[in-house]
Amino acid sequence: xxxxxxxxxxxxxxxxxxxxxxxxxxxxxxxxxxxxxxxxxxxxxxxxxxxxxxxxxxxxxxxxxxxxxxxxxxxxxxxxxxxxxxxxxxxxxxxxxxxxxxxxxxxxxxxxxxxxxxxxxxxxxxxxxxxxxxxxxxxxxxxxxxxxxxxxxxxxxxxxxxxxxxxxxxxxxxxxxxxxxxxxxxxxxxxxxxxxxxxxxxxxxxxxxxxxxxxxxxxxxxxxxxxxxxxxxxxxxxxxxxxxxxxxxxxxxxxxxxxxxxxxxxxxxxxxxxxxxxxxxxxxxxxxxxxxxxxxxxxxxxxxxxxxxxxxxxxxxxxxxxxxxxxxxxxxxxxxxxxxxxxxxxxxxxxxxxxxxxxxxxxxxxxxxxxxxxxxxxxxxxxxxxxxxxxxxxxxxxxxxxxxxxxxxxxxxxxxxxxxxxxxxxxxxxxxxxxxxxxx
Ligand code: PLP
Numbered sequence: 001x002x003x004x005x006x007x008x009x010x011x012x013x014x015x016x017x018x019x020x021x022x023x024x025x026x027x028x029x030x031x032x033x034x035x036x037x038x039x040x041x042x043x044x045x046x047x048x049x050x051x052x053x054x055x056x057x058x059x060x061x062x063x064x065x066x067x068x069x070x071x072x073x074x075x076x077x078x079x080x081x082x083x084x085x086x087x088x089x090x091x092x093x094x095x096x097x098x099x100x101x102x103x104x105x106x107x108x109x110x111x112x113x114x115x116x117x118x119x120x121x122x123x124x125x126x127x128x129x130x131x132x133x134x135x136x137x138x139x140x141x142x143x144x145x146x147x148x149x150x151x152x153x154x155x156x157x158x159x160x161x162x163x164x165x166x167x168x169x170x171x172x173x174x175x176x177x178x179x180x181x182x183x184x185x186x187x188x189x190x191x192x193x194x195x196x197x198x199x200x201x202x203x204x205x206x207x208x209x210x211x212x213x214x215x216x217x218x219x220x221x222x223x224x225x226x227x228x229x230x231x232x233x234x235x236x237x238x239x240x241x242x243x244x245x246x247x248x249x250x251x252x253x254x255x256x257x258x259x260x261x262x263x264x265x266x267x268x269x270x271x272x273x274x275x276x277x278x279x280x281x282x283x284x285x286x287x288x289x290x291x292x293x294x295x296x297x298x299x300x301x302x303x304x305x306x307x308x309x310x311x312x313x314x315x316x317x318x319x320x321x322x323x324x325x326x327x328x329x330x331x332x333x334x335x336x337x338x339x340x341x342x343x344x345x346x347x348x349x350x351x352x353x354x355x356x357x358x359x360x361x362x363x364x365x366x367x368x369x370x371x372x373x374x375x376x377x378x379x380x381x382x383x384x385x386x387x388x389x390x391x392x393x394x395x396x397x398x399x400x401x402x403x404x405x406x407x408x409x410x411x412x413x414x415x416x417x418x419x420x421x422x423x424x425x426x427x428x429x430x431x432x433x434x435x436x437x438x439x440x
Pocket of ligand 1: 072127128155156250251277278
């Protein structure tokens with residue numbers, strides 16, 4: 001580690017990243033291929049990353065960082081773990097894509113279905129967005145209903161029906177949160193607050209027999225970490241069953257992260273449909289949706305709901321996914337990861353508990369911190385937007401000390417199996433020093 005576990009800032013030159021970004025703005029909108037990478041919410045210009053190994057990444061200028069972004073979640077074993085790289089290279093040498101079935105698809109699906117009690121059949125796609133979009137079409141096809149109900153503060157990818165935010169009022173037809181989404185689509189999406197049973201009751205009452213599905217991130221991790229009560233998830237389960245709607249758990253982040261069975265295993269609440277992404281592909285573009293054999297039989301060519309993909313079940317990605325998930329199944333893997341995270345969060349907490357207005361939470365190996373006095377934040381509208389200015393200051397402080405996080409205060413951090421106890425102890429000390437400096 002070039003910063004040698006010191007608490008002083010590291011001298012960093014960012015000339016190459018800056019020059020790459022100047023070139024990129026002429027090539028891509030905002031200079032990036034996904035908006036949050038642009039550093040707009042923290043200010044400054046993005047770092048261009050050239051290499052990752054284990055818990056570390058290096059930018060184009062050769063600066064080294066301890067990475068808590070982990071490509072936004074997929075890298076549960078850290079960067080370029082040998083067993084994943086080897087599996088992917090082996091598959092690649094045998095041909096990158098065939099557009100015909102391979103045994104690797106069977107192997108990854110069997111591995112998942114054998115170790116996940118909520119799933120009988122699945123379909124591989126190439127991203128989380130695609131998984132969610134297809135799951136919703138399946139729910140609509142299965143129920144013969146049109147509307148979907150989602151929650152403010154959950155992110156489910158960028159398909160039209162999901163780029164919808166709450167309008168004014170409690171239960172409302174949503175307003176699109178992006179230009180280009182027709183009102184005719186947005187009006188079929190209902191938006192409720194998280195942690196609000198009454199809102200959901202009202203939505204079902206106002207739209208009898210028309211809600212096809214309720215979709216939730218059971219561990220909402222895209223607007224801070226908005227940890228839900230188990231009772232709320234159980235309530236959704238009961239309500240959906242009573243009303244003939246399907247419950248979808250979007251486990252793109254929580255799947256294979258909280259445990260092999262994700263939030264379903266953690267909360268013991270079973271949805272009708274799961275959506276996956278991130279970890280499932282070992283760092284390659286893979287998503288999946290999964291359910292009972294009966295519901296999955298809606299999908300073409302077995303059923304009438306159409307969904308297809310040229311690169312679906314790509315053999316290189318399948319191989320990487322198999323290697324990654326097999327390693328997750330090692331005895332004690334998740335317990336060890338959770339313990340590391342708990343120790344890190346405890347160290348940050350104990351060093352900052354006398355600092356007013358700062359909190360840190362975790363679930364499994366996902367953590368989130370924010371500048372607030374609130375003991376618990378369960379809803380998006382409870383996150384203090386003003387506090388994000390202080391997050392930006394802390395963000396740059398951490399960066400200068402060799403710690404990389406997703407560049408937004410609404411994003412969570414991920415700890416991987418590659419993070420060592422001594423790295424985490426050092427990182428906690430830097431966090432504490434930074435928070436005390438900024439809050440004090
Ligand atoms: N669902 C959740 C919960 C996510 O966090 C994301 C992405 O962050 C998606 C869906 C969309 O996945 P992707 O970016 O792979 O399309």
